[in-house]
Amino acid sequence: MxxxxxxxxxxSGPQTACDQDFGKPDNGPGPxxxxxxxxxxxxxxxxxxxxxxxxYNTPLYNWIHDTYGLKRPEYVVLYSLALADGGSARDISRTSGFPKNTLSRAIKRLELMGLIEARSKTPGGGRKQALHLSDKGRALFNETLPAFAAQEQRMLTALSQGERQMLFELMSKVVIAANDWAGGLPPEAGPTN
Amino acid sequence: MxxxxxxxxxxSGPQTACDQDFGKPDNGPGPxxxxxxxxxxxxxxxxxxxxxxxxYNTPLYNWIHDTYGLKRPEYVVLYSLALADGGSARDISRTSGFPKNTLSRAIKRLELMGLIEARSKTPGGGRKQALHLSDKGRALFNETLPAFAAQEQRMLTALSQGERQMLFELMSKVVIAANDWAGGLPPEAGPTN
DNA sequence: AAAAGCAAGTTCCAAATGGAACTGTATGCA
DNA sequence: TGCATACAGTTCCATTTGGAACTTGCTTTT
Incomplete structure (x- = not known):
C-alpha cells in the first residue's frame, strides 16, 4: 500500500467492520x-x-444496510451501474474485487427488488449481459450518493485544495501504473524469464 | 476514500479478492x-x-494462504503483534477492523499452531490479555514481511522519491485527523446538538 | 468490602462468502 | 458448417463470518 x-x-482488514463503534469519543489511552x-x-x-x-467504508455501509437493507455487494452493483450503465457482472467483479458468484446473487436480489432492470431471463447465464439501473435504482443511488461524497469531503478536510489536488494526482499515478505492479505475485515468481 | x-x-469491495486472476496480461479492451x-x-x-x-492485498494474502495456510485474520494478528508486541485482541480489532470474535478464533488457532505464546488459560476471557509472538511466529513474520514490503515498493515505482514523501505526508495528515471525520455517520446525525 | 458497572474475550448460530463444478453462449479454427 | 475453446453467469455446498448473548474479571461507587 x-x-x-x-x-x-x-x-488489510475486512473492508468494513460491522462491529466497531468508531465513535471518536476518546480512544484516549490504549491504541x-x-x-x-x-x-x-x-x-x-x-x-x-x-x-x-x-x-471510510464502515460507517457508510452500515448506514446503507440499516437504512435500505442492502448488503455491500448489492450496493456496489448499484453504484457501479450508476457510473457505468450497461456494465456486466464481470466488469463489476474486476473493479470491485467481489467474486462473480457473490455478484450473481446480488444482481438477482436487486432485480427482485426492482432496483435494476429485469434481464431477458437467461437460465444458464450465457454470454455477457449488460445491466441497467431501474428508475427506482437510480433514485436510490441519487439519494445515497451525497452521504458518500460528503464523507469523502469530511475525510479530506485536513487538506488544502492544493494538497487534495496533489493527493489525487499521486494516487492516480499509482493506479494508472497498476499494470506494471499488480498481480506480480506470488513473490517467488522471480524474474520474468 | x-x-x-x-x-x-x-x-469498497471485499478487501481481498480470492477469485480474480489479476494477471496483468491484457485487460486490454473491456474495463x-x-x-x-x-x-x-x-x-x-x-x-x-x-x-x-x-x-495490493489480494495477491499477498492469496500467497500467504497458499503457502502457510493462514487466513487473513490470522496473518493480521501475527503482523500486528510483530509491530506491537503485547497488544491485545481489542487493539488488533481497533486497528484492523476485524470483529473480536473473528480475532478470538484466529488467536486460538495461532496459539494451537505455536505461532504465538500460549496464554495462561482464561476460560471465559476475563480481562485484557497481552499477546506475544513465539519464536516460530516471529520467524514466520520475518520470512513473509519482505514480500509485503517489496510489493509496496513495486506499487510505488511510478513515483519519485519526492512524490512518495509527499504521498506519505498527505495520507498521514488524513489519518491523523481521523478523529475529526471518522465515525460521524450515519449521515443523518445532523449537527451535534 | 459488597454491589453495580463495565470492558475483554468466548461461544453460539444464522447468514454470507467464495471455490469448484456446471450450463449455456459466443468466438476461433479447420 | 461443425467442432473446440473461451468465458459470462449460475448453482452447490463447505467454510467463514459476525451479531448477540454470555462469562469472567477489573474498577468504581457508596
Missing amino acids: LLKQGISADM DMLEAKLWDNPCPFTFRINYLALL | LLKQGISADM DMLEAKLWDNPCPFTFRINYLALL
Whole structure:
C-alpha cells in the first residue's frame, strides 16, 4: 500500500467492520498499537490505505444496510451501474474485487427488488449481459450518493485544495501504473524469464 | 476514500479478492467501467484507496494462504503483534477492523499452531490479555514481511522519491485527523446538538 | 468490602462468502 | 458448417463470518 520510507504499516482488514463503534469519543489511552502501525511499520503506505478504507467504508455501509437493507455487494452493483450503465457482472467483479458468484446473487436480489432492470431471463447465464439501473435504482443511488461524497469531503478536510489536488494526482499515478505492479505475485515468481 | 474534486470513484469491495486472476496480461479492451470509476466518480479518492487496497492485498494474502495456510485474520494478528508486541485482541480489532470474535478464533488457532505464546488459560476471557509472538511466529513474520514490503515498493515505482514523501505526508495528515471525520455517520446525525 | 458497572474475550448460530463444478453462449479454427 | 475453446453467469455446498448473548474479571461507587 505505501512505500517504505521510514514508517510502516500492517495491512488489510475486512473492508468494513460491522462491529466497531468508531465513535471518536476518546480512544484516549490504549491504541499505541495504532501508533506502531503508523510510525513503525515496514509498509506504511499500505497500512494507511487499508486503514483509511476501513474508516471510510464502515460507517457508510452500515448506514446503507440499516437504512435500505442492502448488503455491500448489492450496493456496489448499484453504484457501479450508476457510473457505468450497461456494465456486466464481470466488469463489476474486476473493479470491485467481489467474486462473480457473490455478484450473481446480488444482481438477482436487486432485480427482485426492482432496483435494476429485469434481464431477458437467461437460465444458464450465457454470454455477457449488460445491466441497467431501474428508475427506482437510480433514485436510490441519487439519494445515497451525497452521504458518500460528503464523507469523502469530511475525510479530506485536513487538506488544502492544493494538497487534495496533489493527493489525487499521486494516487492516480499509482493506479494508472497498476499494470506494471499488480498481480506480480506470488513473490517467488522471480524474474520474468 | 477520496475526495471529490473532479473525478470520482465507487468504493469498497471485499478487501481481498480470492477469485480474480489479476494477471496483468491484457485487460486490454473491456474495463471501461474502470475508466468510469476512475474519471467520472463522485468519490474519486475513496475509489482509488479501495482499489489500491484490493490490488495490493489480494495477491499477498492469496500467497500467504497458499503457502502457510493462514487466513487473513490470522496473518493480521501475527503482523500486528510483530509491530506491537503485547497488544491485545481489542487493539488488533481497533486497528484492523476485524470483529473480536473473528480475532478470538484466529488467536486460538495461532496459539494451537505455536505461532504465538500460549496464554495462561482464561476460560471465559476475563480481562485484557497481552499477546506475544513465539519464536516460530516471529520467524514466520520475518520470512513473509519482505514480500509485503517489496510489493509496496513495486506499487510505488511510478513515483519519485519526492512524490512518495509527499504521498506519505498527505495520507498521514488524513489519518491523523481521523478523529475529526471518522465515525460521524450515519449521515443523518445532523449537527451535534 | 459488597454491589453495580463495565470492558475483554468466548461461544453460539444464522447468514454470507467464495471455490469448484456446471450450463449455456459466443468466438476461433479447420 | 461443425467442432473446440473461451468465458459470462449460475448453482452447490463447505467454510467463514459476525451479531448477540454470555462469562469472567477489573474498577468504581457508596
